[in-house]
Each structure stands twice: as structure tokens, then as C-alpha cells.
Amino acid sequence: xxxxIALKDLKVVFRDKKAMAIMxxxxxxxxxxxxxxxxxxxxxxxxxxxxxxxxxNHDDGLMxxxxxxxxxxxxxxxxxxxxxxxETEAEEILKDKVVPCVIVIPQDFSKSIxxxxxxxxxxxxxxxxxxxxAVVRSVTEGFAQNLSLGYAGAFAASDVFAKxxxxxxxxxxxxSQSTAIMSEIQKKLGGEMxxxxxxxxxxxxxxxxxxxxxxxxxxxxxxxxxxxxxxxIVEERENSTLGRVMSARPGKFTLITGKFLGLMFICLTQxxxxxxxxxxxxxxxxxxxxxxxxxxxxxSVFAAAAFGMFIAAIAKTPKAADALSQLFIQxxxxxxxxxxxxxxxxDTMKTIARFTLNxxxxxxxxxxxxxxxxxTVLPYCGILIFMGLIYLGAGVLRFRx
Amino acid sequence: xxxxxxxxxxxxxxxxxxxxxxxxxxxxxxxxxxxGPNGAGKSTLISMMTTLLSxxxxxxxxxxxxxxxxxxxxxxxLGFVPQEIALYPTLTxxxxxxxxxxxxxxxxxxxxxxxxxxLDIAGLKDRAKQRIDSYSGGMKRRINIAAALLHHPKIxxxxxxxxGIDPQSRNHILETVLKLNREGMTVIYTSxxxxxxEFLCSRIAIMDHGKVIALGSKEELRKMxxxxxxxxxxxxxxxxxxxxxINGLAGVDSVTHSGNTVKIISMDSDKILAKVISxxxxxxxxxxxxxxxxxxxxxxxxxxxxxxxxx
Numbered sequence: 023x024x025x026x027i028a029l030k031d032l033k034v035v036f037r038d039k040k041a042m043a044i045m046x047x048x049x050x051x052x053x054x055x056x057x058x059x060x061x062x063x064x065x066x067x068x069x070x071x072x073x074x075x076x077x078x079n080h081d082d083g084l085m086x087x088x089x090x091x092x093x094x095x096x097x098x099x100x101x102x103x104x105x106x107x108x109e110t111e112a113e114e115i116l117k118d119k120v121v122p123c124v125i126v127i128p129q130d131f132s133k134s135i136x137x138x139x140x141x142x143x144x145x146x147x148x149x150x151x152x153x154x155x156a157v158v159r160s161v162t163e164g165f166a167q168n169l170s171l172g173y174a175g176a177f178a179a180s181d182v183f184a185k186x187x188x189x190x191x192x193x194x195x196x197x198s199q200s201t202a203i204m205s206e207i208q209k210k211l212g213g214e215m216x217x218x219x220x221x222x223x224x225x226x227x228x229x230x231x232x233x234x235x236x237x238x239x240x241x242x243x244x245x246x247x248x249x250x251x252x253x254x255i256v257e258e259r260e261n262s263t264l265g266r267v268m269s270a271r272p273g274k275f276t277l278i279t280g281k282f283l284g285l286m287f288i289c290l291t292q293x294x295x296x297x298x299x300x301x302x303x304x305x306x307x308x309x310x311x312x313x314x315x316x317x318x319x320x321x322s323v324f325a326a327a328a329f330g331m332f333i334a335a336i337a338k339t340p341k342a343a344d345a346l347s348q349l350f351i352q353x354x355x356x357x358x359x360x361x362x363x364x365x366x367x368x369d370t371m372k373t374i375a376r377f378t379l380n381x382x383x384x385x386x387x388x389x390x391x392x393x394x395x396x397x398t399v400l401p402y403c404g405i406l407i408f409m410g411l412i413y414l415g416a417g418v419l420r421f422r423x
Numbered sequence: 424x425x426x427x428x429x430x431x432x433x434x435x436x437x438x439x440x441x442x443x444x445x446x447x448x449x450x451x452x453x454x455x456x457x458x459g460p461n462g463a464g465k466s467t468l469i470s471m472m473t474t475l476l477s478x479x480x481x482x483x484x485x486x487x488x489x490x491x492x493x494x495x496x497x498x499x500x501l502g503f504v505p506q507e508i509a510l511y512p513t514l515t516x517x518x519x520x521x522x523x524x525x526x527x528x529x530x531x532x533x534x535x536x537x538x539x540x541x542l543d544i545a546g547l548k549d550r551a552k553q554r555i556d557s558y559s560g561g562m563k564r565r566i567n568i569a570a571a572l573l574h575h576p577k578i579x580x581x582x583x584x585x586x587g588i589d590p591q592s593r594n595h596i597l598e599t600v601l602k603l604n605r606e607g608m609t610v611i612y613t614s615x616x617x618x619x620x621e622f623l624c625s626r627i628a629i630m631d632h633g634k635v636i637a638l639g640s641k642e643e644l645r646k647m648x649x650x651x652x653x654x655x656x657x658x659x660x661x662x663x664x665x666x667x668x669i670n671g672l673a674g675v676d677s678v679t680h681s682g683n684t685v686k687i688i689s690m691d692s693d694k695i696l697a698k699v700i701s702x703x704x705x706x707x708x709x710x711x712x713x714x715x716x717x718x719x720x721x722x723x724x725x726x727x728x729x730x731x732x733x734x
Contacts, residue, residue: 026525030511037513262505266570269473269503270526271495423475 023272027280031251032287041250045292049243050299056239057232057304072100073154076107076115076124083132084201085169093165094125101157116148123147123155125162136201138174141166163369176203229391233307236300237387238360240293241380242351244322247292248330249347251285255334256343264423278421281334282414285327293319309390311399318386318399321406325379328410331417354378379409426451426609427472427578432481434467441467443633444481449611449626451577454604456624457613458720460730464633465613466506469582472611473503486577499528502576506583508563509570512556516547516566519555520573527574541569544599561592568596578609585619597623617720627720631728641720648726651676651718652692656685657711658703668702677729683711688722 035041077094079086094104104125107115112124126144128134134141143162147155180200183190192202258264267277297315300306308315333350337343355361357371358380367375375381386402425448434442442464449455459465470476472483474494483490486500510519520538529537542548545565555563568584581600585593600623604610614620620627621641629637629644637644658665661680670678674691689695692715703710716722724730 023526023528026522030514030522033518034511034513260507262507262509263511265470265473265475266503266505266509266523267526268475269498269501270523270574271498271528272526 023276024280024283027267027272027277028283028287031254031281031284032291034254035250035288036291038250045243045247045250045288046295048246049239049296053232053235053239053300053304056235057230059231060235061231073102074121075102075104075154075158076112076121077104078109078112078124078126079106080129081127081131083136085132085135086127089127089131089162089165089169093161098161101161102154112146116146119148123158125158135166135169135173136198138177173200176200179203229388232300232304233391234363234388236296236304236306236308237384237391238355238358238380240296240300240387241322241358241383242355242360243296244289244293244326244383245329245347245351245354245380247289248285248326249333249343249351251281251288251327252330252334252337252347253340253343255281255330256337256340259423260340268423274421274423277423278331278418282327282331285330286323289323289326290319293323307391308387310393311390311395314390314394314396314399315387317396317403318383318390318406321403321410322379322383322386325383325406325410325413328413328417329379331421332413333417335417335420335422354380357381358384360384379406382406382409424451425449426453426486427611428482428484429468429472430482430484432468432471432483433479434471434476435479440633442471442478445630445633445635446481447628447635447638449609451609452604452607453626454600454610454612454624456620456627457611457630458617458620458627458724459613459630460615463630465630466582467633468630469503469580469611469613473501473580474498499574500577502571502574502579504568504571504579504581504584506586508555508567510555510563510567513554515552515554516542516545516558517551519566520570523570524573529573537573537575541573544572545569546595559589559592561588561595564588564592565595565599568599572603576608578611579603580611582613583615584612585614585616593619617724621720629720629724629727636727637723644720644723645718648676648688648718648723649690651688651690651722651726653716653718653722653725654687654689654692654696654699655714655716656687656699656703657683657713658685658708659683659711660708661685662706665702665706665708668706669699672698672702677726679725679730686725688726 035045077090079090090104090106094102107124109126112126115121116124124146126146128142128144131141131143133139143159143166145155145159145162177200180190180203182188183199190199190203192199255264264277268274272280297308297319301308329350330347333343333346337346357375358378359367359375360380382402382405386399386406389398389402427449429448430446432442432445433440445464445468457465457468467476471478472485472490474490474497485497488496488500490497511522514522517538520541521534524534524537539548542551545562545568547562547565547569550558550562555566558566564584564586568581571579571581579600585596588596597619600610600612610623612620612623624641626638626640627644628635637647639647661683666678666680666685669675669685669687672695674689674695676688676690678688679686687695687699696713696715700710700713
């Protein structure tokens with residue numbers, strides 16, 4: 023009976039022309055439009071093309087010098103060249119589009135780092151410099167954060183030297199012992215820190231727009247597929263077919279399991295069609311690991327179907343189900359990198375995005391597209407199944423006929 | 424011997440007592456009518472009988488099986504026709520019936536045989552491959568009933584099965600119910616339409632505010648109000664003053680008004696009619712029509728509750 027309930031739902035949804043348009047035609051068209059329209063943002067040549075930026079330095083401490091000379095001019099020399107300007111010049115060169123962005127180092131930069139306080143490096147950009155400033159912001163914030171951490175270590179080391187009376191000669195007269203230790207740490211680790219940031223940027227850039235949006239839209243429209251099934255469940259509650267099933271042989275467990283299985287069938291069929299279509303007609307490389315693709319798809323479908331059950335349980339009318347689904351799906355998609363590239367997002371958004379199933383599902387497909395294997399995506403599958411279980415649990419508890 | 428026994432059944436939703444200590448019995452092969460306005464508690468009572476709701480207290484026994492202990496046994500002998508068209512509009516009539524047959528545990532050749540039989544009963548065999556959303560309201564209702572007959576239930580519970588359909592389909596449904604009953608099926612039939620209940624049912628329970636306020640055969644119920652007539656007057660702007668004046672007349676049992684219609688129950692309709700007309704005249708209310716009916720279930724309900732059934 024379970025399978026009859028699930029297969030009937032699959033049949034009902036796939037006979038609905040509007041549902042088909044939303045589940046299959048729309049993602050295919052949107053991938054095509056975004057793939058061509060935003061291709062420039064994913065062009066790897068653009069990413070490594072060297073550019074120039076201005077630096078306004080309000081700080082007279084050692085750390086800003088280290089940052090400008092060692093990080094910006096040495097470590098990042100392949101990505102950009104820098105020149106120091108004052109504030110008025112910075113405004114002019116930004117306005118005249120001589121540079122895409124300007125880094126403004128605050129007055130207390132060195133002091134804040136030495137005192138292990140949060141530092142804020144301001145990056146100003148003009149209309150043409152949005153993406154480049156995001157790259158620069160990512161590099162500078164990574165550096166500043168790691169430098170602060172380094173300082174915490176330097177303070178601790180300094181305390182240890184003092185406690186055990188270990189001699190440490192300050193190489194330059196007039197600087198503190200902790201600053202000297204930090205300088206040593208930074209010399210050894212600073213380059214590594216920056217390399218990591220560059221690698222992250224580069225990794226994002228290696229996907230084509232078509233590939234990026236195929237994965238992002240697949241995840242988003244899986245949720246829309248589930249929402250079609252959700253609406254069906256709520257409609258069935260309204261027209262008493264759910265009650266009628268319950269008054270026949272199946273009990274509540276069979277009914278709920280059948281409905282959940284139905285949602286999974288709907289999403290799995292949709293995912294299969296979209297992956298095959300984008301592979302054949304758009305040339306999207308979903309990765310070499312078929313097992314990985316299958317598992318991340320299955321986990322994503324499980325989470326999407328569970329999300330659908332949750333909405334079906336809390337929505338009282340089909341209209342409410344529609345509205346709630348739209349709200350959740352669009353929020354999840356924006357946070358999960360479905361609208362614009364993840365690397366352009368601020369760190370806070372990236373942190374919040376980790377609570378959405380889109381983030382993990384997309385990350386899984388993304389890594390597989392970059393050539394990773396099954397073991398890389400297994401943790402993501404685990405997280406998606408865990409999220410699905412939470413949605414499903416909440417949905418089952420509130421499910422009514 | 425009683426086929427269905429309901430003892431002291433109650434169900435509340437928060438502060439609302441939807442079903443309030445209801446008790447009655449139904450014999451095997453009986454067509455039993457359940458009458459009452461919206462919100463009387465009929466649907467809640469039916470939901471408990473069909474295992475969809477658990478009672479707060481009381482018991483239900485159908486065909487010798489206790490609902491609380493043997494719900495699966497009851498499901499095997501019970502067919503339920505919900506008030507809504509509980510079918511899948513994008514599936515054909517045959518696909519719908521195949522699905523519902525499977526939900527009743529049928530499969531293989533027996534399932535096909537029962538689906539054909541159900542289509543026959545619905546009189547829609549030649550349109551079996553058409554989608555439900557292409558059917559008229561009456562045809563949908565017929566398939567809605569046919570879906571409840573696939574497993575040959577011993578008792579059929581029908582919740583307002585003729586709402587919003589054409590006279591031809593209504594006649595077909597009423598004839599079907601009588602035919603099934605002649606073949607031995609016990610039927611519980613709820614409706615707003617008293618003429619249907621009067622036509623089909625041998626015994627009737629009238630429900631209001633969650634309670635059974637009257638129970639008996641049509642004759643027994645009519646006797647409750649004696650040999651009284653219902654005078655129905657259509658007018659305009661009937662106010663409380665008019666009804667109060669009529670209520671004050673000697674020989675008037677009760678008066679209600681809904682919209683432009685005034686209903687008066689009286690044993691002496693011949694004597695009071697002239698006085699009633701003069702009240703309308705004095706109050707400058709134009710009378711459009713007057714209709715006098717002998718006592719029926721509507722007047723019984725009016726007498727018992729002071730309200731019209733479809734208020």
C-alpha cells in the first residue's frame with residue numbers, strides 16, 4: 023500500500039502541467055539564462071588578471087607596514103599591485119575608476135592587533151570593483167583574523183618565556199617582546215594564510231557559470247518539487263482523500279510513510295531528469311564519481327522531501343503551503359549560493375547559510391564537479407540526512423488528516 | 424439484533440463539546456438517517472465511527488467488533504462516502520477506483536472485477552477512461568460513492584452524498600442506496616435534504632449541539648408535534664415585531680423567520696391564517712406567497728430546536 027500511495031502521488035504530480043513547468047522547464051531555462059548571463063563572473067581569466075588597488079594607511083604602527091609590504095606587495099603580488107595614497111587621492115582614483123577598490127587601514131590597526139582586539143579594515147569600491155573588492159576583503163580579513171590569533175599565541179609564548187626565564191633577544195630596539203615573537207610567527211605562517219585564501223577563491227572560480235547554476239538550481243528546484251507534493255498533501259487534507267485513505271486499510275504510519283515516499287519519488291525523478299538534461303544539452307560535468315552524485319542526490323532528495331512533510335504539517339491551506347514554501351525556498355536559495363556566487367558573500371552570511379540544506383547539497387555537487395570523490399561528500403550527505411530527520415520528525419509530530 | 428451500537432459517545436475540541444454523550448443502535452439492513460444543521464456534530468460522530476477520530480469517552484461497536492480494540496476489523500466491513508469529492512481529479516475514474524480498491528486491500532483479478540462492478544453501479548462504465556476533472560458534479564458524486572463499495576462493505580456511511588448535484592444524478596444515487604439496502608447493506612445517511620431522508624430512511628436521529636434530540640421512525644417523530652401544519656409566508660423586511668405579534672396569537676405553536684421567510688407551526692392553520700395576514704397588513708408588509716404544509720421532518724426539527732434545519 024505504501025508504494026501505491028507513493029506511485030499515485032508521482033502520477034498526480036507528473037500529470038499537472040503547471041507543476042511540470044515549475045519543476046522541469048523553469049530550472050532548465052533559468053540555468054540557461056544565468057549560465058550565459060553571468061558567465062563573466064565565473065571566468066577564471068578575469069579572476070587571475072592582475073589589478074591595481076590603492077591603500078590609505080592611517081596607522082603608524084609596525085603591523086600595517088607588515089600588512090602592506092609583506093602581505094599585499096609580496097604574497098599577493100600575482101593578484102594585484104598596490105600604491106599608498108592619502109584619503110583625498112583615494113576618493114579621486116576611485117571616482118575616476120583608476121582603481122577598482124581602495125583598502126583603508128584604520129588608525130589603531132597595529133594597536134588593536136597587539137591587544138588582541140577586533141580590527142576593521144575598510145574596503146571602498148566603485149561600481150566596477152564589486153567582485154575584486156570581495157576578493158581583497160576576503161584576503162585582508164583572513165590575514166587580520168589570523169594575525170590576531172598569532173598575537174594571542176605570541177602573548178602566551180612571551181608569558182612562558184618570562185615564567186621559565188627563557189632568554190629571548192628582541193631583534194629591533196624599542197619593540198615589545200610579544201611583537202617580536204609575532205613577527206617571527208607571521209614570517210613563517212603569513213604566506214600560508216594568504217595562500218589558503220587564494221586557493222579558496224580560485225576553487226570557486228574554476229566552475230563555469232553553467233555548472234555552478236546547474237547545481238544551485240537543481241537544489242532550489244528540488245525544494246520546489248517537494249513543495250508541489252506538499253501542496254498536494256494539504257489539498258488532500260481539504261478534500262478528505264487523506265481521511266478516506268485512513269478510513270480504508272492503511273493506518274497513520276502507512277499513510278505518512280507513503281506520502282513521504284511519494285515526495286521522494288517526485289524529487290528523485292526530477293533530479294534524474296535535470297542532471298541528465300544539463301549533462302547532455304548544456305555539457306555540465308557533474309563529476310566523475312557516479313556513487314558520489316547518486317548519494318548526494320539521494321541525501322538532498324531525502325532532506326527536500328522531509329522539508330516538504332514539515333511544510334505540509336504546519337500549513338493549514340494549500341495557499342498557506344505555497345506561501346510558506348516560497349518563503350523558505352527563496353531564503354534558503356539566497357543563503358545557499360543559488361542566486362550569486364558563495365565567495366561574494368560576507369562571512370556572517372556564510373555562517374548562517376550552513377543551517378540551510380541548500381548550502382550542503384550545493385557544496386556536495388560543487389566538490390564533485392571539481393573532481394572530488396565519494397568520501398569528500400559523505401559528511402555533507404550525513405548533514406543533509408540529519409537535517410532531513412529533524413524536518414521529518416517535526417512534520418510527523420504535527421501531521422494530521 | 425443491533426449491527427451498530429453507540430454508547431455514551433463524546434468528543435470535545437477545546438471548550439466546544441462537538442458530540443455530547445450520544446447513544447443509539449442500528450439494526451442490520453436498516454437505512455438510518457442522521458439529520459441536523461451544520462455544526463450539530465454529525466461529521467464528528469461519523470469521523471469517530473470511521474476511525475478517523477478517537478472518542479474522549481464512550482464506545483462504538485460495529486458488526487460485533489469494538490472500535491477501540493479492533494479498528495482493522497471494522498475497516499474491513501465499513502464503507503465511507505465523505506461529504507467532499509474525495510477523488511484525484513487528474514486521474515481517470517478507473518485509475519481512481521483501482522487506487523481505492525488497493526487501499527481496501529484488493530489486488531489482481533478481483534480488483535479489476537470489483538472496479539468494473541463499481542463502474543456499473545455508478546452507471547459510468549463507458550466513461551471509465553475519462554479524467555475526474557472532466558466529469559459533471561453528479562458524475563463525480565457517483566464515483567465518490569462507487570469508491571466506497573469496492574470491498575463489499577456490510578455498512579455504508581454516507582455523509583451528505585448529494586450536495587450540489589442535478590436531479591438526475593440525485594435520483595440515481597437514491598435508487599442506488601435503496602438497491603444496496605435491498606441486497607442487505609446497512610446504511611447511515613446524513614443529509615440536509617429532509618425529503619431524501621424521509622424517502623430513504625426507516626429510522627432517523629435528529630442531532631443538535633452535539634446531542635441526539637429525537638430518535639425514531641418518521642411516524643414516531645411526526646407524532647412528537649401532533650397533527651400540526653407549517654405555514655410558510657414569503658414577504659419583505661420581516662422584522663421581530665411581526666414574529667412577536669404572530670407568536671402572541673392563540674393557536675400558534677412556534678414562529679421563526681429567516682430572511683424574507685416566516686414559518687409558523689400551528690394546529691389550527693385555518694383559523695389563524697386570517698389573523699396572520701391582518702398582522703402583515705397592519706405592519707404594511709406585502710405578502711408574496713403563502714404555503715401550508717402538513718407536518719414533516721422540517722417542522723419536527725423546528726418544533727424541537729426553534730430553528731430551521733438549514734439556518
